[in-house]
Amino acid sequence: MNLENIQANLQQADPEFAERTDTRRKALKDFAGFAGKVAITALPFAIGSFFKKAYAGPPPSSVIDVLNFALTLEYLEAEFYKAGIAKGSALIPSAAAMQAIKTIGTHEAQHVTFLRTAITSSGGTPIDLPKFDLSGGSGSGNGPFKDAFTNYQLFLAVAQTLEDTGVRAYKGQAGNLLGTGAVLTAALNIHSVEARHASHIRQMRQKAGFGDAKPWITTRQTGGIGSIVQANYNGEENTVQAGIEIKGINGQDITVSEASEGFDEPLTKEQVVALVTPFFAK
Amino acid sequence: MLNTNMPGTAIDSGEKRQQHSRRKFLTMAGTAGLLTAGLASCQKIGQWFPIPGKDPGDNDVVDLGSGDIGILNYAYTLEQLEAAFYTLVCSNPFNGCTAYERKLFQDIRDHEIAHREFFKNALGSNAIPSLKLDFSSVNFLNRSSVLATAKAFEDLGVSAYNGAGSLIASGDYLLLAGKIVSVEARHAAYIRDLIDYGSFADSTVVDNNGLDTSRKPAEVLPIAKTYIRTKLDASHLPS
Numbered sequence: 450m451n452l453e454n455i456q457a458n459l460q461q462a463d464p465e466f467a468e469r470t471d472t473r474r475k476a477l478k479d480f481a482g483f484a485g486k487v488a489i490t491a492l493p494f495a496i497g498s499f500f501k502k503a504y505a506g507p508p509p510s511s512v513i514d515v516l517n518f519a520l521t522l523e524y525l526e527a528e529f530y531k532a533g534i535a536k537g538s539a540l541i542p543s544a545a546a547m548q549a550i551k552t553i554g555t556h557e558a559q560h561v562t563f564l565r566t567a568i569t570s571s572g573g574t575p576i577d578l579p580k581f582d583l584s585g586g587s588g589s590g591n592g593p594f595k596d597a598f599t600n601y602q603l604f605l606a607v608a609q610t611l612e613d614t615g616v617r618a619y620k621g622q623a624g625n626l627l628g629t630g631a632v633l634t635a636a637l638n639i640h641s642v643e644a645r646h647a648s649h650i651r652q653m654r655q656k657a658g659f660g661d662a663k664p665w666i667t668t669r670q671t672g673g674i675g676s677i678v679q680a681n682y683n684g685e686e687n688t689v690q691a692g693i694e695i696k697g698i699n700g701q702d703i704t705v706s707e708a709s710e711g712f713d714e715p716l717t718k719e720q721v722v723a724l725v726t727p728f729f730a731k
Numbered sequence: 732m733l734n735t736n737m738p739g740t741a742i743d744s745g746e747k748r749q750q751h752s753r754r755k756f757l758t759m760a761g762t763a764g765l766l767t768a769g770l771a772s773c774q775k776i777g778q779w780f781p782i783p784g785k786d787p788g789d790n791d792v793v794d795l796g797s798g799d800i801g802i803l804n805y806a807y808t809l810e811q812l813e814a815a816f817y818t819l820v821c822s823n824p825f826n827g828c829t830a831y832e833r834k835l836f837q838d839i840r841d842h843e844i845a846h847r848e849f850f851k852n853a854l855g856s857n858a859i860p861s862l863k864l865d866f867s868s869v870n871f872l873n874r875s876s877v878l879a880t881a882k883a884f885e886d887l888g889v890s891a892y893n894g895a896g897s898l899i900a901s902g903d904y905l906l907l908a909g910k911i912v913s914v915e916a917r918h919a920a921y922i923r924d925l926i927d928y929g930s931f932a933d934s935t936v937v938d939n940n941g942l943d944t945s946r947k948p949a950e951v952l953p954i955a956k957t958y959i960r961t962k963l964d965a966s967h968l969p970s
Contacts, residue, residue, distance in 0.1 A: 556937060558941075560940075616913045623896070623905050631897070637896045637909070637943075639941065640912070641889050641893055642937055642941060644914075644916035645916050645932040645943070646932065649929075649932070663835065711841070711914055712914065715909070
């Protein structure tokens with residue numbers, strides 16, 4: 450995921466990319482100034498017009514692909530919380546917990562709207578709402594999470610996993626949005642909201658006595674959820690960043706746990722797809 | 732390395748505990764290569780002594796630099812601030828700090844130290860020196876004062892990384908910033924929840940598109956400078 454590769458990809462999708470780079474840079478600069486002046490609610494449209502200005506047409510399909518990939522994950526999260534909220538106090542026991550789940554669910558629905566609008570106004574086609582199997586049973590309705598809407602502990606376990614995985618998924622796509630200015634910033638602004646969600650869900654689990662999650666991810670631990678979501682956390686145990694070992698760095702008392710907690714790790718699109726495939730009914 | 736001024740009341744009322752925590756801190760600082768000779772005469776916690784020839788003088792201006800180096804030094808600046816702040820929070824736990832809270836503050840401190848040291852090593856000879864910091868506006872023994880400062884730092888950090896992303900040219904550094912910003916967001920949500928449980932992503936930081944806040948260096952540094960005594964030149968940063 451380096452600059453050369455991305456430029457190669459862009460050039461493949463858009464042969465005149467290199468010739469247009471200067472124009473595009475100017476458009477990026479113009480957009481930066483423009484974005485500061487428009488109301489925040491208008492941003493998806495602004496991104497669309499930015500794309501048209503930069504590319505004199507739709508943006509490279511690779512950028513639209515990234516946005517549609519993000520949209521897919523947001524649909525999943527939004528539908529998951531919608532289904533949970535619909536169960537009311539039968540599933541979510543306290544007013545504070547319900548308020549938090551509603552806050553998170555609202556954000557996921559807003560991300561869906563935002564991404565759909567951004568894709569459409571950029572000349573792309575947003576994917577439709579997929580048919581999900583929230584039990585994680587690939588359409589059988591009988592997957593490992595089939596009790597998530599009657600069992601609060603399982604509900605929060607799935608919520609934590611979706612949020613932590615969402616954070617990893619956005620992180621893995623950042624490089625594909627290098628040089629896209631406001632599009633990258635919007636993706637980063639969604640990414641950190643997912644991390645705030647993850648932190649809160651983890652606190653909800655800790656307070657309820659479900660597992661032993663801290664607000665951050667320690668090595669590749671699931672926070673007491675177990676092997677069913679282990680694959681979502683594999684790789685988080687990394688303690689080497691850009692070739693620099695963080696454990697005990699410069700003589701500091703930084704343990705393996707702390708070194709891994711201090712940096713969240715990305716997942717590739719392929720890894721994420723493999724993890725969420727059971728949630729699609731096909 | 733770092734100069735901090737503690738409010739007089741905090742120093743007096745917490746003197747005994749501070750002596751203990753200072754000893755603990757000295758152990759840690761010793762490994763960081765600080766001059767122990769100077770520390771013997773240290774009257775106030777947080778007055779850490781400079782490495783000769785490396786620290787900026789009071790009138791020196793530290794240039795953050797340009798391009799990706801500039802952005803990394805900008806991040807290094809913010810991580811120096813956060814790491815020093817949480818080091819003081821941990822060595823002077825505020826009144827009423829629970830054991831669990833203390834444990835998580837130690838985690839946060841160590842994450843920030845890890846970030847700081849990472850940037851220092853990644854920048855190598857391009858790294859700015861250790862900045863002189865000033866936390867005199869914080870009452871470290873007062874829960875509200877500490878949490879309000881922590882919340883301000885974490886939310887500022889999240890917005891700073893979000894705003895810096897589009898200024899980074901290298902995909903590798905962009906990914907690194909991404910790895911760090913989500914941890915800062917986890918911290919921010921936790922601190923916010925300590926202040927007001929459920930405020931982890933309220934409308935003061937997340938807009939009605941569900942987007943977090945982003946700020947450019949020119950918006951971040953004036954806020955951060957409240958706690959930084961060293962003069963910074965950010966004029967060569969990408970914008």
